[in-house]
Amino acid sequence: MAIKKLLIANRGEIAVRIIRAARELGIATVQVHSKADKDSLAVRLADEAVDIGPPQASKSYLNQAAILAAAQSSGADAIHPGYGFLAENAEFAAATEAAGLIFVGPTAHSIRLMGDKVAAREAAASAGVPTVPGSQGRLESADAAFALVERTGFPVMIKAAAGGGGRGIRIARSAEEFHHLMPQAQAEALAAFGDGGLYVEKLVEGARHIEVQVLGDGHNVIHCFERECSLQRRRQKVWEEAPSPSLTQAVREKLCTSAVALARAVNYRGAGTLEYLYDDTTGAFYFLEMNTRIQVEHPVTEMVTGIDLVREMIRIAGGEPLRFRQDEVRVTGHAIEVRINAEDPARNFLPNPGTVSALGVPGGDGVRFDSMLYQGYTVPPFYDSLLGKLIVHDRDRPGAIRKLERALAELHVEGIFTTKPLHQALTRDADVKAGRFHTAWLEPWLESHAAALATDEPPLAAKVAP
Amino acid sequence: MATQQIFSPLPGIFYRKPAPDKPVYKNDGDVVADNDTIGLIEVMKSFNEVKAGIAGKIIRFLAENEDAVMAGQPIAEIDV
Numbered sequence: 400m401a402i403k404k405l406l407i408a409n410r411g412e413i414a415v416r417i418i419r420a421a422r423e424l425g426i427a428t429v430q431v432h433s434k435a436d437k438d439s440l441a442v443r444l445a446d447e448a449v450d451i452g453p454p455q456a457s458k459s460y461l462n463q464a465a466i467l468a469a470a471q472s473s474g475a476d477a478i479h480p481g482y483g484f485l486a487e488n489a490e491f492a493a494a495t496e497a498a499g500l501i502f503v504g505p506t507a508h509s510i511r512l513m514g515d516k517v518a519a520r521e522a523a524a525s526a527g528v529p530t531v532p533g534s535q536g537r538l539e540s541a542d543a544a545f546a547l548v549e550r551t552g553f554p555v556m557i558k559a560a561a562g563g564g565g566r567g568i569r570i571a572r573s574a575e576e577f578h579h580l581m582p583q584a585q586a587e588a589l590a591a592f593g594d595g596g597l598y599v600e601k602l603v604e605g606a607r608h609i610e611v612q613v614l615g616d617g618h619n620v621i622h623c624f625e626r627e628c629s630l631q632r633r634r635q636k637v638w639e640e641a642p643s644p645s646l647t648q649a650v651r652e653k654l655c656t657s658a659v660a661l662a663r664a665v666n667y668r669g670a671g672t673l674e675y676l677y678d679d680t681t682g683a684f685y686f687l688e689m690n691t692r693i694q695v696e697h698p699v700t701e702m703v704t705g706i707d708l709v710r711e712m713i714r715i716a717g718g719e720p721l722r723f724r725q726d727e728v729r730v731t732g733h734a735i736e737v738r739i740n741a742e743d744p745a746r747n748f749l750p751n752p753g754t755v756s757a758l759g760v761p762g763g764d765g766v767r768f769d770s771m772l773y774q775g776y777t778v779p780p781f782y783d784s785l786l787g788k789l790i791v792h793d794r795d796r797p798g799a800i801r802k803l804e805r806a807l808a809e810l811h812v813e814g815i816f817t818t819k820p821l822h823q824a825l826t827r828d829a830d831v832k833a834g835r836f837h838t839a840w841l842e843p844w845l846e847s848h849a850a851a852l853a854t855d856e857p858p859l860a861a862k863v864a865p
Numbered sequence: 866m867a868t869q870q871i872f873s874p875l876p877g878i879f880y881r882k883p884a885p886d887k888p889v890y891k892n893d894g895d896v897v898a899d900n901d902t903i904g905l906i907e908v909m910k911s912f913n914e915v916k917a918g919i920a921g922k923i924i925r926f927l928a929e930n931e932d933a934v935m936a937g938q939p940i941a942e943i944d945v
Contacts, residue, residue, distance in 0.1 A: 435933070454933045455878060741909065750909035752876060780876040781933065784909040 402426050402477040402501060402717040406470045407441065409481030410460060412771045412787050413693070414441035417479050420709035429473040431466055433459035435779040440771045447473055454781045460484045463491050467498050477501035477716060483783070486692040487514060503716040504669045505691045506617075512665060513689040523686045526664040528657045531676065531685040533600030541581045544599050548577060551601040557581060559588035560596035570602055603685065605837045606676040608636075609643050611658035612700045614711055615667035616721045622655040623704045624730050626696055630825070630841050632748070637818065637841065638825060639696035640735045641703045644796055644834030645679045654684050659725075661686070670697070670712040676838075695738070695788070698769060702734035702792040733799040734792040737807075737825075739770070740784040743816035744845075744852040751816050752780040759811035765792040766806045778815060786817065796834070800826050824851040869919060870939040873928070877908035879915075879940060881930040891941075893925045903941060906934070921945035 405421045406429040407414045418428045418441060430445035435454035442448045449469040452459035459465065461484055470478055478495050480486040486504065493507035504510070513519050520530050532551040537560040538544045548555050554572045557580060569584050571577040581597075589595035608631065612623040627643035628636040646654070658673040672694050674687040697708045706723065715721070742748040754777045760768050770787020772778075778786065791806055793799040804826040807819055825831045830840070845852070873879065881889040881904050891903050897917040904915045921943040928940040 455931060750911050752909060780908045781878060782909065 402503075402713060404429060404473070404475045404477070405503070405713065406431060406466070406473065406475035406478045407445070407481065408460065408466050408478050409484055409486075410436050410439060410441060410771075410782060411785060412769050413481040413695070414439070415444060415771055416769055417481060417709055418444050420707060420713060421479075423707075424710060424713060426713070429469065429475045431460075431469045433781070435781050438776065440773055440776070443773075449473055454779065456484065456782065463488075463494055467494060467500075470495075470498070470500055475500070477503055477713075479503040479713070480692065482692050482695060487690070489514065501716050503713055505667060505671065509665055509667060510691045513691050516688070519688060520686075522665060523661055526657075526661040528661045528686045529684065531600050531603065531687070534598050537596035537598060539596065541578075541585070544581060544597065545574075545577065547599055548574075551599075553577070554602040554604065556600050556602045557584045558598045558600065559584065559592055559594070560598055561588065561592035561594040603676050603678050603683075605680070605839070606678050607643070607645055607836075608674065608838050609646065609654065609677045609684065610672045610674045610694075611655050612694075612697070612708070613658055613662045613667065613671050613673065614706075614708070614715070614721060614723075615662055615669065615671070616715050616719070617666055617668040619721050620659050620662040620667055621721060621723060621725045621728060622659050623700050623706055623708070623728055624655060625651065626699055628696060629836050629838050630831075631838050632841055632845065636696060636738070638735065638737050638822065638831075639699055640733065640796075640799075641699040642730055642733065643677075645677065647682070650677075650682050650684070657684075657686070661689070667691075669715055670708050695785070696736050698767060698788060698790045699734040699736045702765075702767070702790060703730045703732060704728055705731070732792055732794045733796040734790060735796075735799045735803050736788050736790040737803065737822040738785060738818065739787045739789060739810070739812070739822075740818045741778050741786050741815050742784050742818055744818055744821040745816070745849075748818070749816075750780075750784045752778045753815040754778075755812055756814035757811065758813070759809060761789065761806035761809035763802075763806070765802060767791075768810070772812065786812065789822075797832070800832060820852050821845075824848060867945050868924065869921070869943050869945050870927075871903065871915070871917060871919070871941045871943060873906055873934045873936060873938045873940050874915065875906045875908045875913060876936045877906045877913075877934065879928045879930070879932045879934045880905040880907065880912075881926065889930070891923055891926075893923055896922050897943065904928075915940070917943070919943065919945055 404427040428445040429447045430441045431451045451465040485491040489507040489511040492502045495502040557569045569580045585595045607629040626641045628639040630638040672690045675684045677684045758774045767790040791802040793802045901917045902914045924942040
């Protein structure tokens, strides 16, 4: 059943992105919004808008009943969840289908399976996809743990089974350290969480974050190659690119093939991403998790493959089969995306919502700016700080970095501080230019380059004044 | 005795507790010191403590838990 009217259950730049894809397919759009988003670009662009509640996400964008009611009252026949909010909520996917509507994404079953860490790890193992070596479940004794680490080798991470957010993690680099730290970790886990259960996992140091984009129609699955997203701050990606500068062709093929095997094993439908850790010193890769939705950084894949991923996921949701064979998916050139956030890199990335008093958007061949901004727009404080993404595409990686530097110089967001100075400093960095980085590279770099991150550019008006 | 207001330093969501399952920082009628935390403001998913900024006794909170607040909006009244 082809979709005629699509409700967008999201906000910000991804809502704008989905409206554009729908419009190109001749599909009408309904934008739901909180009271704080009534002046958003997505509301302005959509054919219809429905108020679903107060500013707090818990009372609006996470309010399943309000969203389903908006779909019924507007006559929408499908819901696109974007990313975040309800995008990976199996219950919402099931409720959408139970209401007789199409959920633009995988089945509730796929979401549930991949959302469960242990089940996803098991699915990966049975599809022959390597996972980080470690205990399959909790370890009750120090002896059982030591027997395991003798197989995985050092260094290892000792994690509290009941912990989370990095709490209770210890790193052992030798058997001696392990015997010293294990009882400590057990005692601490018991004191902090009332549960002394531990996990042990091999620590892959200096690992890169590489992920594979897949598209499936519930029967067939293809991959659209990989993205590298190793430049991260507090586990948030800040710069993403395709192809990865660190993969050999042989590893790329193995990695992408493994992603297709796993997605096919679960009869995946829609756009999905399999995240891996990659150790470029050994060529080993380990499956981490699968994200069962469109990702923020999807445009770099679109730029190098020419495949509009949002368009394809809407078509698939409408019942069409995949339109591409694997051998028709090719990578041309190199693409980089940087996230423009309402954060001041000179003040420890302090978030700063506010009004955009003037806006200058970069242009030219191979430059794309996916954003929620317009001049005079007031960025609300209630949601994440992503304002938009600047994406560039060129023949090769050095060309893409030069184009990014040029495009950043043309980007002017006045009235609020943004992460633009961070990206300008990164484009000039020798290690970034050489592709020498890993997931723990950026944070120490930020400390040693604090001075380069201050915003000192004159306002746009000052330069055009006579 | 004079009455003073405590203003939200930032726009965002105001919380009276450090976590959903924890008790409130302060109740109406509590005595506060200058450096006491009276709530949190969530701005773009980052949490910032609001200090009393002055010693005295809280008469009442003007903002409820999870209210959306503007920068400069009064969130409590205090007897100093």
